[in-house]
Amino acid sequence: MASNSPTTLPSGSKIILYAEHGCPFAHRAYIALHESGLSYEDVIIDLDKPREPWYLEINARGLVPSLHVKHGGVDTIITESENIAWFIADAFPSHLLPPPADVKASLFRARVRWFADTYRVKVHDKAFGMIKCRTDEEGIAIIKEIVRHIQQEIEPHLLDAAPFFGGSAYPTLAEVIVGTHVLRAHSWSRNGLTPRFIHEQYSTNCPVHWRWAEKVMQIPSFHVTWSEESALSQVKKRMSAHAEKIRKEVETERLRIYNEVREEREEQAGKSV
Numbered sequence: 588m589a590s591n592s593p594t595t596l597p598s599g600s601k602i603i604l605y606a607e608h609g610c611p612f613a614h615r616a617y618i619a620l621h622e623s624g625l626s627y628e629d630v631i632i633d634l635d636k637p638r639e640p641w642y643l644e645i646n647a648r649g650l651v652p653s654l655h656v657k658h659g660g661v662d663t664i665i666t667e668s669e670n671i672a673w674f675i676a677d678a679f680p681s682h683l684l685p686p687p688a689d690v691k692a693s694l695f696r697a698r699v700r701w702f703a704d705t706y707r708v709k710v711h712d713k714a715f716g717m718i719k720c721r722t723d724e725e726g727i728a729i730i731k732e733i734v735r736h737i738q739q740e741i742e743p744h745l746l747d748a749a750p751f752f753g754g755s756a757y758p759t760l761a762e763v764i765v766g767t768h769v770l771r772a773h774s775w776s777r778n779g780l781t782p783r784f785i786h787e788q789y790s791t792n793c794p795v796h797w798r799w800a801e802k803v804m805q806i807p808s809f810h811v812t813w814s815e816e817s818a819l820s821q822v823k824k825r826m827s828a829h830a831e832k833i834r835k836e837v838e839t840e841r842l843r844i845y846n847e848v849r850e851e852r853e854e855q856a857g858k859s860v
């Protein structure tokens with residue numbers, strides 16, 4: 588199946604998505620819904636405020652996204668973005684996933700699971716860890732490790748991309764799950780929010796991944812709720828808040844050392860009197 592023409596929900600059924608447009612996890616749910624041609628109610632949760640009790644009843648973790656599915660007289664809440672994306676692709680057959688009808692389809696699904704899992708562990712989680720780096724050397728070491736993982740583990744699975752995962756002409760669940768972070772990483776890199784070195788490492792050393800990522804960035808459903816401009820300004824705000832936090836930590840540490848040395852000196856001076 589190869590289109591996102593409207594999918595009609597059975598009468599009495601309804602889908603409500605609790606989300607926020609800047610969140611990369613919620614973004615997966617939006618894309619899966621749009622690719623599947625589903626209509627839904629979009630309830631925006633303000634993440635700058637503490638979650639209200641009614642939302643904590645929907646999702647005790649207070650996170651977005653959450654999907655509320657009314658079907659067959661039963662209300663069910665599904666949480667965790669990958670889980671939501673898999674549910675949508677399973678329940679409403681589309682080009683995202685082949686239905687698990689035979690070995691070929693099951694192999695494709697197994698590849699998507701492996702790809703999404705490996706990308707999360709070997710690329711996203713490691714890239715996220717860069718936030719904690721205190722020196723350029725630490726950051727460069729992480730980038731080199733990520734590049735090595737992309738070359739060794741990710742790129743072999745993208746060799747048949749045409750232009751999407753597994754030779755598909757249309758976005759698959761692999762793009763839905765992995766792509767929202769790829770989109771952000773590329774956007775930061777093109778807009779100079781991450782060092783030029785990172786851009787060069789990815790574009791020069793991971794050409795297969797780079798070509799695929801360029802296509803992912805152009806998928807129309809990715810741009811329904813994503814605004815690069817507001818995402819960039821949000822990330823700049825977070826980066827300066829983080830830089831300020833580090834600056835304060837360094838200042839506190841300097842003051843601690845200064846006081847320690849001063850106390851030691853005073854103690855020595857007291858002893859020698």
Ligand SMILES: N[C@@H](CCC(=O)N[C@@H](CS)C(=O)NCC(=O)O)C(=O)O
Pocket residue numbers: 609610611612613634649650651652666667668669
């Ligand atoms: N593992 C979760 C992560 C969801 C998540 O971290 N969402 C963030 C927004 S991007 C959130 O809800 N944060 C709430 C908060 O920080 O208070 C998923 O995949 O759905």
